[in-house]
Amino acid sequence: MQLIQNFRQIFGISLMLVCPLFAQDVANWQNIKERAENNLVNIEYYEEIQSPESISQINKIRKTLSGVIVDSSGLIMTSSKIFKAKMGFSASSHYGPAHPPKDIKVRLKSGEPVNAVFVGKDDDKNVAFIRTVKPLGEPVHFYNKKIIKNIGQKIFLVFQLSEKYNYQIMILERVINSIIPGSPDKLLTEIGTQNISFGLVYNPDGKNIGILYSAAAGFSAPYSYAPRQSGFGEVILPDTFSDLINDPPTYKKKNTTRKKWLGVNMQPFTRQLARYFNAEKYNGILINTVLKGSPAEKGGLQVGDVLIQFNGTKLKSEKNADLAVLRNLVRESGEESIEVKVLRDAEIKSFKIKLTAVPISQYLADEVSNELLGFSAKELTKDIIMAKQLDYDTNGVWVSRVERAGWADLSGLRVGDLLVKIDNDDLQSIHQLDTFLNRFEKEKPSYVSLFVKRQSETRFLFIKTNFN
Secondary structure (H helix, E strand, C coil), X not given: CHHHHHHXXXXXXXXXXXXXXXXXXXXXXXXXXHHHHHHEEEEEEEEECCCCCCCCCCCEEEEEEEXXXXXXXXXXXXXXXXXXXXXXXXXXXXXCCCCCCEEEEEECCCCCEEEEEEEEEECCCCEEEEEECXXXXXXXXXXXXXXXXXXXXXXXXXXXXXXXHCCCEEEEEEECCEEECCCCCEEEEEEECCCCCCEEEECCCCCEEEEEEECCCCCCCCCCCCCCCCEEEXXXXXXXXXXXXXXXXXXXXXXXXXXXXXXXXXXXXXXXXXXXXXCCCCCCEEEEEECCCCHHHHHCCCCCCEEEEECCEECCCCCHHHXXXXXXXXXXXXXXXXXXXXXXXXXXXXXXXXCEECCCCCCCCCEEEECCCCXXXXXXXXXXXXXXXXXXXXXXXXXXXXXXXXXXXXXXXXXXCEEEEECCEXXXXXXXXXXXXXXXXXXXXXXXXXXXEECCEEEEEEEECCCC
């Protein structure tokens, strides 16, 4: 009997200790869920299907993403993959949607659909913005004070499940698995096989400390033929994107403000390379390509130079991830004229370089079209020149659209062709093509000759017109 009483006493004490803690955890989880439900929204949009083989602009696929309300006026932040086109210069050609998403609908907690429009995005910070046609409710409040960053620190990931589960809120208790130093620091956490497009991150006190971005963000397909491997998500802290909320990037086809560029390809100057160059006491970044006409070339930089300082900031790289430091310094530079120090032939040399805006990419390039001929063309941008391995002084325009069964299509014109001449007139710019097309509609010729370059070959094409 005494044993039973002792057991009851011990068990009772245990309940007194455990139950309050358990109740506190449940209340905390419920509090986080309620906050997230008011801030997280589902975004439905349609993305154009565009490729070198299929360029019809009427083919679209329905996609969904999650987003968070960041301003009561209707501003919503989401993943930059809502519009996959790169807004800056890229060394490779991307065939994807040439225009921002349309027919965007935002579904609120109540299930009410609200129309929205694309505002703009920042690829470097992996975020984009849309705005609803009417004001929304209370926006998310990010914890902007100094956030403690420790490996093993407990965090809560909150995101929406897929359409199959009616976009219900899911909460995962995780820890910070890795901190990658940089500007800014990157916090990584394990997300397992969850397909998270965009989510919120809370600390144990229930304060929102940032957003969660998954490498798989923006991908949605009706079927999956291979199981997704366990992966990591990146926790983006408020100091990375708070300025964008106050002043969202705005997409403008021709007047978009572009970031600075240097115009070099580079690789880490590892300790092994330093020994090879007999320069073990130096750290920096090795330049392996200098693009023609770039600020780097005009400023005097050469292949083989080791960049050791950028505007007073010392550079160091042992792995490819370290190169992001220089990229960020260049892109975010508020000064046009900067000074770099390089190691060249065992000597330290200084160069003044005038940074310019990054070259316009194919997605922001001017485009002209003619519905009668049934094709569109864009100016020849540096990313196209590099992707197609053309000479830097190549002239012409790039065929960006060909209407199926149109006059140009029947003549054999293809997307990706480099249009060099039209009716024996050399094409130096997109404006020359525009002038020709205006004249074409007035004069209505029976034939139009095209001279195009396709891969390594050139050929003449002849368009038979029919104005009757």
